Amino acid sequence: MATGATHGERQRPSFSLKERLEARSLATPFKAKLAAVYVLITIVLLLLFAYFEFDTAFMAEWLPYIAGGVPLTLIICVGGIILATALAVFGALGRLSKNPLAQGVANFYVSFIRGTPLLVQIFFVYFALPQLAFKEQTPTFLQPFLVYDITFAAILALGVNYGAYMSEIFRAGIQSVGYGQIEAAHALGMSAGQTTRRVVLPQAVRNIIPPTGNEFIAMLKDSSLVGLAGATELFYRAQSTGKAESRAYETLAVAALIYWGLTSIFSFFQKRLENKMGRGYVRELASHGH
């Protein structure tokens, strides 16, 4: 036994540094390591921040004004996503329709809008349509439908643009409902409408809602483009202040942090929604306990 002990004592110091570090690492929970990385990133960022002498007093002074663009950003995005959802329903049904007119129009809509840049669309709605409105050949009753203030133009452009992308999401969601389900519904004597309403849509919605949340978060970021047309939303406020005050880095850093905060908040809710919607699909949830 004594020899065994000496044997053990001799061996312990012979662990290499690498081995000892590995052992220590194994003993440390992953979450603690992750936390350490975050702390490190924060320290590095703060050091850079201090090194480049970001004027925090200036940032604090302008924060309320720049953050004052958040309500408009949210109004534009909420309006945009509602319009996009409505258009996507039509777009998806049109794409799936056996009617050539419906399918043709829907195909054109999705292809054309997805094939042109969002910024071009925003500028088209805000700058080009109003110029058409007052042409001789434009009927007077159409004029109010062609001239928008920047907020409405932004909602329209973002809604139409995202509607095209979401048409594809909705179409996939509808198609993901197994054909057997539809056959079963028919076998039970349901009409086509009943099948759609009671069988297909409830199941499709479950596939559609989570990606729609993602689209909303993407739109939060894309909405910054409407600032270029003069909407006094978050990005406009940051960049125009940056120009006027010659402080592009402070103002844009403030805007970036606010966008990040917003997307983080919505991502959190999106995640919860996704979990809730997917509950019915998750098996052996309790046994594995992620």
Place this chain on the structure above:
Amino acid sequence: MRRTRLLALVSMLLLVVATACGGETTAGGGGSGGGGNDSGQAGKEGNDLLAVIKEKGVLTASTDAAYPPQSSRNSQGELEGFDIDVTNEIAKRLGVEVEYETPPFDAIVSGSWSSRWDLSVGSVTITPERQAVLMFTTPYYYTPASIAVHESNSDIQDIENDLDGATIGSCTACSYEDYLKGSLELTTGPVESVIDDSEIKIYDTDSTAIQDLALGDGVRTDAVISALPTLEQAIRDDVAIKIAGDPLFYEPLGVAIDKSAPEDPKAFFEEVDRIIKEMHSDGTLTEFSKKWYEGTDLTKKA
């Protein structure tokens, strides 16, 4: 059953698509950017713009809010500057409130505002080209156009010779861009450029060009052409530039009103013009100029 439902859906879809993106199909032909020469007939509707503004009680003005000391926002988000003071005074004398829109400057000078704003007190240079689409009041001030270089620059002594072939920054759709191209025409006639073969670098607004210049001598641009007061304001804000040489030319700046406004702008234009003249004679404009331009009176013709 199914068919009718589909038909209803399709017609709704068509309607939505037609109203929402109906314009897009004509994108190639219709939206030729600045083109405002079309249908300059005012007063198509027979409504009077002045009456409409007074009835609403609101004057909508457009401004480029990144153009200090003429127009910029303070940290409370309030607009301030020489142009803003003039706008507010015009509204006050019209007896109405004022609201601001902040479209890009090139959208202001290209006309065809489609009644989204009523006037622009945006330091707009009066040129015959712009007069084709806009109506200008009597100039409310005169601004010298100058060249700035990076503060470390020592090569550019004589702007008439040393800047030939240089990269020079200018705001887009500005009189300065036309000047560098040699195509600037003021109401007094063509203005000949003393700078030859410059490579023009276009920016959305003057302050962006100035900040690019401040990055270093020749880093992104060799020089910037802008209004002297704007350059001087940047220097006061510790931007690393300096003025080179004497002003190149003086330009008269007027309040702009859209010629093709859907409501007849004639009476409105005359009223604003009268107010500007009144503000000249009662010293209001001089007072504003001294307030924003370090005691200089820019309201008299140079």
